Amino acid sequence: MIAAQAVLETRMLLRNGEQLLLTVVIPTLLLALFSSVDIVDTGAGRAVDFLTPGVLALAVMSTAFTGQAIATGFERRYGVLKRLASSPLPRWGLMTAKTASVLVTEVLQVILLTVVAFALGWSPQGAGTFTGVVAVLLLLILGTAAFSGLGLLMAGTLKAEATLAAANLVFLLLLVGGGVIVPLGKFPSGVQDVLGLLPISALSDGLRDVLRHGAGMPWGDLGILGAWAVVGLAAAGRFFHWE
Template identity: 75%
Template sequence: MSTGTYTPRPGAAPLGRMIAAQAAFETKMLLRNGEQLLLTVVIPSLLLVLFSGVDIIDTGDGKAVDFLAPGVLALAVMSTAFTGQAIATGFERRYGVLKRLGASPIPRRALMCAKTLSVLAVELLQIALLTAIALGLGWSPQGGAAGVASVLALLALGTAAFSGLGLLMAGTLRAEATLAAANLVFLLLLVGGGVVVPLDRFPDGVAALLQLLPITALSDGLRDVLQDGASLPWRELAVLTAWSVLGLGAAARFFRWE
């Protein structure tokens, strides 16, 4: 072969490079969406500041921010992993984006991995911002170094559970139905998921049922560690594990790409 000539080498990029490139693209798209930023960043921040500074809801003994901060962190995970992902994926499916990506060299498992990584990247930004706001409002998290592992496990399982449910909704409903249903579920779980309203404000039977919801398990688990200093909230971890298995399994089984 003479100098200055090249032999084409057609083929897909390595799997890791494809996942990294798609994850970076998905993250940029999430951060550029003003409606998603309102849902994932602005609303949780406003709730944290408002209910910590104004005595609207009786959050029990101690500072209101100590009760609210873990719940708002759980809300941030749900807003990104469930509501935001369901809406974005639903409209990608409607406009044929997923169908075209399916024809590209990137495997479906790599696409799902990239979407999960983009969700985790946005969640890290959310958690950092909300933690800074909560600390500025006087939050005193408990648990110490031993609680960090429990918090990470709760956040990871919560992300998996909400991602599975969000993808299940986006892959089985029309985009408009997904938009309406995801926002409705967000509002209902905000009120009844133990995020800003303590579960003991509900009747005993209702509270027992609400404890089985993933948002309640995540907010209560984070509260057990960060407010009460518990080492490992087994019940909440078990509930989130069950939702993760059911949600991801159902999404893998019933998700329609077009």
């Protein structure tokens, strides 16, 4: 049942033009624009080397959190989830299927963004080692789980219109303050400490440490993402309403 629902969710996601704009077009345009035009000071080195890990993190957030929250919120409003509630599919099974569909979409996103980044001259440092590959995979998986839980929590507790507004607002705020485009070092020290605990900051910093600096396993960032994943998914499982 979970596999069948995951396939259905993936098909619906890939057929939604607005979702594709949010999850594919916007991250790709941001990567190409800010890598080609000197708009933001990204520090020493080439801009594409700084931006690519952050845009990969943004792609995960746009799919697992923003897009999923909005889509699920309107499914709840129009009674789709109410019908699913009467099926043998349990609540946790629906969340698992939605998360699986998000992972499939993210694979396509990562492939596209990687191709674009290489075309812009990106040269990842830690992607060629076994530890680097494992670290990137763990970061992406935990980041997906964290954002998916938070997105489902929002969609399952707020009205559809409120979810639409809140999800887009959070997307814009974290785009600026999550270390995606603007380095966290540009913010005051006290603000940096708070922003560093956000899932988007942990994901972008972890990916940047591995792919830009060739660092080892980013245990601190993985711990932050793991904590958000546990809290988000547990809260979504507890408070999610079908209607």
